[in-house]
Amino acid sequence: MSFTNQPTGRPQTGHDDQKKRRLIQCMAVFFLLGGVQIATQYFAYRFQYQPQLGAHFNQLYPPWSIIEWGSKWYAQYPGIFDTSMNIGMVFSAIGLIVTLVVKMVADNSVRLNSGLHGSARWANVKDIRAARLLPVKPSFFKNRFARQSLKDDYVYVGAWQDKKGTTHYLKHNGAEHVLCYAPTRSGKGVGLVIPTLLSWGQSAVITDLKGELWSVTAGWRKQYAGNKVIRFEPASSTGSACWNPLDEIRMHDGLEVGDVQNLATLIVDPDGKGLNDHWQKTSQSLLVGVILHxxxxxxxxxxxxxxxxxxxxxxxxxxxxAELWMEMATYEHIDGANHPVIGSTARDMMDRPPEEGGSVLSTAKSYLSLYRDPLVAKNVSRSDFAIRDLMHYAQPVSLYIVTHPNDKTRLRPLVRIMANMIVRILADKLEFKDGQPVAHYKHRLLLMLDEFPSLGRLEILQESLAFIAGYGIKAYLICQDINQLKSRETGYGHDEAITSNCHIQNAFPPNRIETAEHLSKLTGQTTIFKEQITTSGKRVGMMHGNVTRTMQETQRALLTPDECLRMAGPKKDDDGLITEPGDMIIYVAGYPAIYGKQPLYFKDDVFSARAAVPAPAFSDKIARAA
Incomplete structure (x- = not known):
């Protein structure tokens, strides 16, 4: 399917009429000046100021020269002057008559309003540059492996082909967030994720389901982008960095209670559905007291x-x-005194009937069963890095969270804890100077979260998208389709705020009609012109008696849902590997939609060279001060 012949609306309803008026005015001026110019040149020809008419013009006089010459020599050569002026007047008169005829035809022609029912259109190069997706410089790669400056740290949102067939990468380096709709095996990794990680030089947090992103991008990020690369693979026996969530608890100024409450809520709500029953609420209260103790x-x-x-x-x-409850109620936690929250938790458990207390205890223990895995327990027993290191360490830090498909579900509670702490710790305060926010971080942070709805409903992520850009955090969120995002069971519901806070949305060819309808609405409505021809006369006659042509404006979606479903996908070989890019759509708030192409990193020499840098055998570690 081709979109090159799609109708394009314009926002100014009288734009065509203005162009016609300007054309008629230009014609009138042209013929008036042309008459004077012809009179001047004829007079010059008669006096041999230039070669004979019909030869090349090596002398072109200003049109007003005939007036200057008339003031000097009209009395001597009145006949030549009159002839010259008559020729010029005839030319102007004929031209003005032609102009009048054109004006009458234009006034009597059908006036079509190209924006009557909608002015949606596909973006052109000016729109794309205005949306800041095409940098001013033709190429931002100054050196293949050079460390980039802040202004060169881009994320890739797609590609676009100009009229000559040249493909241009669409890159964005602003603070706004990006949301991508990409079904499984659609090419989002080779087209968007890997190119971004092979060009973004600042800190990053990457959810890596299969460890592929670590293998392809960690080498370049470590050796040439100057990053500390950390591989956190909780279920791995070797090669993983360790991270202890309890090391992030701030044990001062009374902050520990709020931190532990947030942590306990995440533990007892592994799917993000909220604390909906008595046992979840009581087990959360119990875990707060025990963790603090x-x-x-x-x-x-x-x-x-x-x-x-x-x-x-x-x-x-x-x-x-009961011995644990007694210990919690009598232990001297702070300056020889019992902690009030811990003591209250112990008293609650001692006051419960044995049956209820046993149920609360068993519910709390069930949420901690993940940490009985010796591999997971080993990898959360200490911290080889801290969350604050991501934006405040001397070097940028890239954190790869690797969870293989068979461990994805059981490791989700731990990944949710990490994601929650990243947002909460790194977006804790904002300083101002002269009324403007001051960056208190050393490096920007990119949250590259592939299939982020699979983490369950992370309320803090949804709420924080509205303000974390001011803290130097840029989110690149990828989901399979709109249903996964809006699911009431595992997603954020129909009233979600994710799409509202993402300045850029891009989409690969969808598989579900709901996603296609969403993309069609984002693209907008346009106005097309329908021609209707009516004939009259005998059916068997040689000629029709009358032919009537009628032009009518009507509305259609610039991209209908079925056209969206039939967008060209990537071409694959017999092994299922992508060989040619497919189509995609990029939406930037406030600008026309872009009908683009999928970029492929292995088709680019620079990206291929960067991806060939071998990944480190072991994860980096950042020593923590005592």
């Missing part, structure tokens, strides 16, 4: 508090749970 006790004993240790305290086979 483990933190203070480990602090006093000089040991490390971890989530596996919390589970061990709750599941200790050598002592009864």
């Amino acid at each position: 483990v933190l203070y006790r480990s602090k006093h004993e000089g040991t490390v508090a971890t989530l596996p240790l919390v589970d061990a305290r709750l599941s200790d086979p050598e002592r009864d749970a």
Whole structure:
């Protein structure tokens, strides 16, 4: 299917009439000046100021020269002057008659309003440049492996072909967020994710389902972009960095209670559906008290508090749970006194009937079962990096969160905890100077979250998209379709705010009609002109008696849902590997939609060279101060 012949509306309803008026005015001026010019040149010809008429013009006089010459020599050569002026007047008169005829025809012609029913159109090069997707410089690669400056840190949102067939990358380096709709195996990795990670030189957090992104991009990011590259693979026996969520709890100024409450909520709500029943709410309250108790006790004993240790305290086979409640109620947590929150939690458990208390305890322990896996327990036993290092370390930091498909579901609670803490810790304060926000970070942060709805409903992510751009955080969110995003069970519901806070939305050919309808509405309505011809006369006659042509404006979607579903997808070989790019659409708020092409990193020599840099065998580590 081709969109080159799609009708394009214009926002100015009288644009065509203005062009006709300007044309008629230009014709009138042309014929008036032309008459004077012809009179001047004829007079010059008669006096041999230039070669004979019909030869080449090596002398062209200004049109007003005939007036100057008449003031000097009219008395001597009145006949030649009159002849010259008559010739000029005849030319102007004929031209003005032609102009009048054109004006009458234009006034009597059908006047079509190209924006009557809608003015949607496909973006041209001026629109794309205005949307800041085409940089002023033709190529932003100054050196294949050179460290880039801040202004050269782009994310890739697609590609676009001009009228000559030349493909241009569409890149964005603003603070606004990007949302992509890309079904499985549509080419989003080779077209958007990998090119972005092979050009963005600042810090990044990447959800890497299969470890592919680490293999292709970590080498260049470490060796040539100057990044610390950290691979966090919780279920791996070797090669993974360690991260302990309890190390991020701020144990001062009373902040520990709020931090632990947020953490406990994430633990007992692994799907983001909210605390909907009594057992979730009571187990969350229990975990708050136990985690705080483990933190203070480990602090006093000089040991490390971890989530596996919390589970061990709750599941200790050598002592009864009542002993733990008594310890929590009598332990001297702060300056020889019992912590009020921990003491209250212990009293609540002691006051519950044995049956209810046992149910609350078993519910809390069920949410900690993940940390009984020895591999996961090992990888959360200490911290080889801190969340603040992502934006405040001396070098940019790239954090790859690797969860293989068979471990994806069970590791989701831990990944949700990390994502929540990244947003909450890095967007905690904003400083101002002279009424303007001041960047208190060393590096911008890109959140490259592939299939982010699979993490469940992260309320803090939805709410924070409206303001985290001011903290130097840019989100690049990828989902399969609009249903995955708006799902009431696993997504953000029909009243979601994700799309509202994403300045750029791009889409590969969709598989679901709901996504196609959404994209069609984003593209808009346009006005097309329908011609109707009516004939009269005998059916068997040689000629029709009368032929009537009628032009009518009507409305249609610039991109209908079925056209969206039939967009050209990428071509693949027998092994399912992409060989040729397909089509895609890019939407930028406030600008016409862009009908583009999918970029492919392996078709680009620069990207291919960067992807060939081998990934490091081991994850980097950032030493933490005591």
